[in-house]
Amino acid sequence: MIEVRDVGKRYGGVVALAGARFAAEAGEVHGLLGPNGSGKSTINKILAGSVRPDTGSLWVDGRQVQPGSPTESARLGIGAVYQQLTVIPTLDVEQNLLLGTEPGRWGLLDRRAGRERASAMLERLRPALGEHVGPGSLVGDLSPGQQQLIEIGKVLLRRPRILILDEATASLHRPQVDLLFDIVRELREDGVCVLFVSHRLDEILRICDRATILRAGRHVATVDLADTRPDELVRLMVGEKLAETTKVPSARRDEVVLQVDDLHAPGVAGVSLRAHAGEIIGLGGLQGQGQSDLLMTIFGALPRTGGTVTFRGRRLGHYRAARAARMGFALVPGNRGTQGMFSLRSIQENLSIVSLWRRTMAGFGISMRRERSAAREAVERLAIRLGSLDDPVSSLSGGNAQKVIVAKWLLSDPVVILLDDPTKGVDVGAKAEIYQIIRTLAAEGCTIVINSSDDRELAVLSDRVLVLFEGAVVAELEGEEIDEERLVSSALLVSARADREVSG
Ligand SMILES: Nc1ncnc2c1ncn2[C@@H]1O[C@H](COP(=O)(O)OP(=O)(O)OP(=O)(O)O)[C@@H](O)[C@H]1O
Ligand SMILES: [Mg+2]
Known part of the structure; x- marks a missing residue:
């Protein structure tokens, strides 16, 4: 259905692609893998018509094509979810979903049909979006994961025959990814060809039939995933270096560096925590439960409406981000x-x-x-x-x-580091490096609070995980208790319990 033959692309002195190739069939989910900067997004942009290749050729349904613009690419049946969000924060959910599907002339009937389609898509995505998101919600008010889902919905509404998902899962939590994968499986049944880019290997293994590995813009291998082991994939991608995924002993000391009591702010509903020197505290729970707001409030980037923040034994009055940065946040x-x-x-x-x-x-x-x-x-x-x-x-x-x-x-x-989903879209090799740096800083006495959409990351790094729900800490996991399954189940359990309370 689609073939990329020996495509080359340079940006000035940087070689983005140097003879990249792969072919994917109808009803196939084809993974594109490779370290950061290996050319995955460049291939996708070329297919989507927003970048032109210097050399090589593209083939759709056995015919050579040369999409010179996104419109031409869409006409070929290609729909691309770019790595960078393209939703417009100042428009509402419905308007964003319908961007690009709008008919040239606005007829009353078209408009109603569009509305209906948007609302059907919204319901399809509902389990991952949460109850509070409606057609009139402002996209800028949604969490990165929710915005990402709207972005995906927007492209799905155009019913592409070839769907490109470039890091579309990078800010999604496991239950959201599960829903997306259900949709992808349905599309596969219908004969859609899906190109899937992700740095999360477990996702590649779960959803892809085959995968092409790129390194420095070159084709390294195309493998059948049914008979490829995960460590083999990593080796193909980064050479011999393996990602560090084991836990190391905690560097936590006695000194409480940061103490937060009954903190209230937009999105934060009464959080208390004590963070020690050398400690790494993870923020878990479903996405958009106030994790980012909590970090922003502690940093002084969101206004605190109640509660206290104590830093090295000194209670802080109201402060802004610039002052926090000077103090070592x-x-x-x-x-x-x-x-x-x-x-x-x-x-x-x-x-x-x-x-x-x-x-x-x-x-x-x-x-x-x-x-x-x-x-x-x-x-x-x-x-x-x-x-x-x-x-x-x-x-x-x-x-x-x-x-x-x-x-x-x-x-x-820094003295206190607040990390908000720091390795989103970062490849396995660099992830290991970043973990190493975070641990070194903790060992030197830094206090670290980390929010992550990657449960494995929380499991591997945290001494303690606070599970958030609607802006409050509802559970705490410590030491050996912290593993991926428990993180997922505690997040889901909490929200299920809340649903029961609401309906009961
Ligand atoms: N507009 C541009 N100008 C200059 N260099 C660019 C441009 N776009 C991409 N590049 C370079 O081309 C190379 C390939 O980039 P590309 O975005 O395709 O990588 P990628 O495989 O998608 O990486 P990642 O996993 O980080 O998303 C990189 O080295 C990048 O710096
Ligand atoms: Mg990319």
């Missing part, structure tokens, strides 16, 4: 692209902006050479794939951009 935001980056500035500037600013505040002169070597070290340590430190961050692949955000804050010498 760092917030690694999960919503990359809009938060946490200056997308027109260079990679170098983005990496050093925080530490630079702190050093200036502290009255030190700035050594450009030192900034540059720190940036180089971060690039090397996290294997950030780039042309030059002077290129704009907008030139980076999704995962590499996220690595820049993480590195920027970790370079800043």
Whole structure:
């Protein structure tokens, strides 16, 4: 149904693709795998008609095609969910769902038909979206995962024959992914060809029939997943290096660094916690239960409406993010692209902006050479794939951009680190590096609070996990109790109990 033959693409000095190829059939879910910057999104953009290849050819139904625009690509039956969200935050759910399916002229009947289709899609996604999301909800008010689901719904409404999902699960929790996979299986039954990109290997193994592995823009292998082991996939992807997935002993010390009592804020309904030096606290629960709001409030980026925050034994009055940063708080935001980056500035500037600013505040002169070597070290340590430190961050692949955000804050010498889904879209190799850095910081006495949509990540990193539901802590898991199954079941159990209470 679709074939990519020896496609090459360069961006200035950066080779994004150098002879990439694969073919996928109708009724097949085909995985595209590879480290950050290996060319997966570039292939998808070429198929979606938003980027033109330098060399090679594309074939749909045995005929050579050359989609010169997204419209032409859509006409070929290709529907793409891009890695970066394209929903419009200032429009409501229904408007977003219907973007791109709108008929050229607005007839009254068309409009009603559109509404009905949007509402059917909304109901299909309902179990993953939650009860509170309606056609009139503003998309900007939804959590990243909910926005992602609307993005997917929007593309599904166009009924593509070839569906591209580029990291569409990166901000989704397990139950949301399950629902998406049900939909993908139905599409497969109907003969749709699905191209699936994800850094979560378990997902690839669950949903894909075959997978093509890319490295540095080249074809490495195409494998049948029924007879490929997970460690074999990792080896094909990153060479010999394996992701670190074992737990290490806690570095927790006695000193309470951060104490929060009965904290109230938008999305936060009375949270108390004590975080020790060297401790890694995970925030679990279904997505959008106030985890990000809690982190933002502690960082001073959301207004606190009640409760107290005590830092190193001193009770803090109201403060803003700038003051928190000066005291040694760092917030690694999960919503990359809009938060946490200056997308027109260079990679170098983005990496050093925080530490630079702190050093200036502290009255030190700035050594450009030192900034540059720190940036180089971060690039090397996290294997950030780039042309030059002077290129704009907008030139980076999704995962590499996220690595820049993480590195920027970790370079800043923090006392309390608040991580909001930090490894979203980051490949297995760099994930292991980031875990290593987080653990090193904890061992040095840093206090870490981490929210993650990846339950494995919470299980592997946390000393303790607080399970949140509707802005409050409803359960706590500690030490050996923390494993993926328990994290999923406690999150679901809590919400099931709440549903019963509401209906009973
Ligand atoms: N507009 C651009 N300008 C310059 N370089 C670019 C541009 N788009 C992509 N690249 C480079 O091309 C390479 C491949 O990027 P691509 O986005 O396809 O990677 P990817 O496999 O999707 O990675 P990830 O897993 O991080 O999403 C990267 O090194 C990236 O920096
Ligand atoms: Mg990508």
